[in-house]
Amino acid sequence: MRTIAITAILVVAHQAWAALQVDLNSPESIKRAASLVASDLLTYYHGSEPGQTPGILPGPPPAGDYYWWESGALWGTLMDYWHYTGDSTYNELITSSMLFHTGPPLNAYMPENYTISMGNDDQGFWGLSAMLAAEIGFPDPPADEPQWLQLAQAVFHTQADPGRHDMVCGGGLRWQIPMSNIGYDYKNSISNGIFFNLGARLARYTGNETYAHHARKTWDWMMAVGLMTEDGDVYDGAHTGVNCTDVFKAQFSYNAAIFLQGAAFMYSFTTGEEQSLWAHRVQALLDRTTSFFFRIGPIIELSCETPAAIICKTDMLSFKGYTHRWMASTAQLAPFTRDTIMRVLRNSTVAAVNSCRGPLHNGRACGFRWTTGGYDGLTGAGQEMNVLAALSSLLAFHEEGGLDGKTGKGAPLTGETGGTSKGDPHAGTGKGGVDPTQLVEVTTGDRVGAWFLTVFTLGTIVAAFALMGTGRFEDREGMAAAVENNQENKKELSIWYKIAREVIFRHQG
Template sequence: MLYYTGNNSGQIPGNLPQPYYWWEAGAMFGSMIDYWYYTGDPTYNEVTTQAMLWQVGPNQDYMTPNQTKTTGNDDQSFWGLAAMTAAEVNFPNPPENQPQWLALAQAVFNTQVPRWDPTTCGGGLRWQVFPFNNGYNYKNAISNGCFFNLASRLARYTGNATYAEWADKAWNWMRSISLLDDAYYVYDGSDDTINCTRLNRIQWTYNAGALLLGAATMYNYTNGSQIWQERTEGLLKATDVFFQDGIMFEVACEPVNRCNVDQQSFKAYLSRWMAATTKAAPFTFNAIMARLRPSAQAAAQQCGGGDNKRTCGMKWTQGATWDGSFGVGQQMAALEVVQANMIAQSRAPVTNSTGGTSPGNPAAGTAGTALFERVTKGDRVGVGFLTTFVLCLFLGMIWWMIID
């Protein structure tokens, strides 16, 4: 959190300074929600809630007007997934007159459904939301994987089958263009100008993680169906490509020292979603912890760098020799993999029927939907008085016109 300046005077809550993009701030606050979930330490709750609410946008759907030049479906999703986690772990609810965690997650889902594009590639979400942004023609794994992840978790939390149907649809589409192949490897994306006939076959940790938790959640939602168990097992086995001697690494860029600012954070999300997978699909626990324990030990060794001797590097496979890199991504990845090792002692994510307290709004984010507020008894009384007053005024005007 030392990198975060949004709570300083004159700064915008929820934003990270350059060179970090908006999406990574949403991902970071997801980590702080996880931190509270694992530790119970409320130190960062107030600043996290402030940031999460400041960035909701005018329609309370994480479509912030001042981020249009960089808003992808994946960017919006990372904020929505943070809100989803807040609902699942009963992170303290915002004030009643503010948007609520579950409703925010539903709003993100509802804004993305109309963007599903069957005109090319047989379906799928584009990477970018707006046509004027580079990447609008790219249909990628992280945008569709996050949509799948969110849909599955909304299905589990609410019991609403519509979310599960969209999760199935997203999964089937990714399989149809081999973005997810028979061996459960997840590739980065393809271009709709060629109808997704050729793939960018780079593999990233966060793509695999997004699908892994989504599949595990569908296993949970379907009460342990064999097909979702097989899919979860397949995705978990395929993550072996991201582990070297049992330690997580970013295979596409780490060995050649080419990881950019975004990519330096990706291991955080595989760690986060692996840990959550053990709760959704407990049969994965031993296999996942066999990956997370040595990775956490290695990450901790990389956190003795810098002048403060607690700066984390990226190359966990390098042992105690700090690799010289530093930043939000490195700190977040180390935090997530270390705290993920507390998952066995942590309570299971809740649902609407198992203690969840976050108010929802199934119509959040849809056109014509009023900004979500919980209606109180006082609100209803006030509306009643207002209605009576307006009716009397209207009748008085009619009477005045009649007698004039």
């Protein structure tokens, strides 16, 4: 009995000693702790091993726990780690992983292996990481490879295509891209938030006002449909079958944070009365984000993290980290938010570090729930990403120098303030494509041609469903692949096809 007691004491003592140690007042201590967490995080990555797919965490289910989009978020998290700490250990891995999934020839992060199950948010997360790389001066890819800004533009341009923005519910992006996917009938905040966010960032980086036009339009649509409120609430989404009148009012931190950061970019990009308007919007989102998700100190994912149980799915277990990262960026872009954000993120990070007491990773495995003062038993890549993001983001407030009144020291670069990444106004459109940053008028001739192509395309879809009934296509991927192959044979009708898609989408729901 005495032996058991002594053993228990030794185990507790070891865990207390091995738990992640950090002095949040010391940038060097934060960097050392972040280095350990980054190393622990990459123990979940096996893409460099024989037989594994480079650039992704194990998955998607049932092959592993993680969907494709979360790997795009992983590389963005590690980019921020490099940016704030200067540790280039993982830079080659980040670059090779980001380039492996670009999906040529469009290089818009729609690789063939994932196109059939692609969501706008899935594609968008990879685009966010490419945009981040341009803004923080992450080392540029080789000259013969797609460049960071070009990749971000390609993602945005494909999502700006009228075929993605049908007029069901008055506009907005759907969650899923293929019509055959469950979720195609859902317009959600994260897809539209990423589009808004990318538009604001591309406007600021390039100076192209048309990107800002798309961002404003998306913001207005979110407000009009009720997915966002004047008080700063951001709800999850709504279904097209009822014209988006059934708003699902679950609130997740990354939905709020993606709009908060995007609004801060718009604040930084604009001047005069419009800048004052964006300052008001930033403040409203910040007030609601802090009061809702940080109500007791550490961030809580309230829609799935309840006092009684954690019902968060694997992807939801990573949302806290994105929120920390995007709030830190907000403080750099809109300095009037700095004091509030610094206080909130610091308190949350204290709790995050205290969760890193699990038995894995030499006794410092990080958990998900940050409100208990200890480890909750939930370990994974998302949890490690959260803590890495929390630690790294605090370094944004240790930048030397003052503020210029509009943007903080260390704020994201632009093409005029040191950004070196090269863009392409036609990125994502294909050779000779229409520049999506220009508003194109559709002619009567285009519409007549589109009518014929619409009839043909609808016939193809009907035939595909008929084949499903015969057993030839046992899954939605097979059906969508057949339709996609048929479309591939009509590249010369690309403009008509885009119009036809819009006509089809307008009649959904």
